[in-house]
Amino acid sequence: SAVISQKPSRDICQRGTSLTIQCQVDSQVTMMFWYRQQPGQSLTLIATANQGSEATYESGFVIDKFPISRPNLTFSTLTVSNMSPEDSSIYLCSVEADSYEQYFGPGTRLTVT
């Protein structure tokens, strides 16, 4: 299984600001994903990030709000832009392994005030 780290682990941000979340994997992977999880809710896929191509966003998520970078096979960032209290959530990155299983990072707990 892959070892995934995320930074920051948590943050408290003011409305209107932006936060960039970093995701680092200990091995090269093709597929990386960004999810959001509200308290007590299941996972909501934000976008799929493949190295060398533009991220693919799910319905309800747009690049202007959640720009993603994928500069190499071990790293990705997700930016939450122009934040509002509704963006308060846990943000998770995950990677897909050879047998299509996904492994998750520890998550970033974001609170917007």
Next chain:
Amino acid sequence: QKEVEQNSGPLSVPEGAIASLNCTYSDRGSQSFFWYRQYSGKSPELIMFIYSNGDKEDGRFTAQLNKASQYVSLLIRDSQPSDSATYLCAVKGYSSASKIIFGSGTRLSIRP
């Protein structure tokens, strides 16, 4: 719309008993099936995956798949209080480009 359905629970099971978690899925072409465990405040942890009809055992965990009935289950034998968590069922379609669809999870509580 492809769906994965789970009973939200909570499912309460006495310590030492068998906990049975169930999941149904709508996409008949699904090929890969996963169970994740998520403790409160933590990220999901993969505990089992299964691709073929039948049972797959790993320690106290058994995953069961019935593609004809579009049904996958997770059995936890000799349940322990540390098994108390939310269990997420996840299903992936036939194509390598298909996304994993997660269920909403079942909360399991093991009572001493």
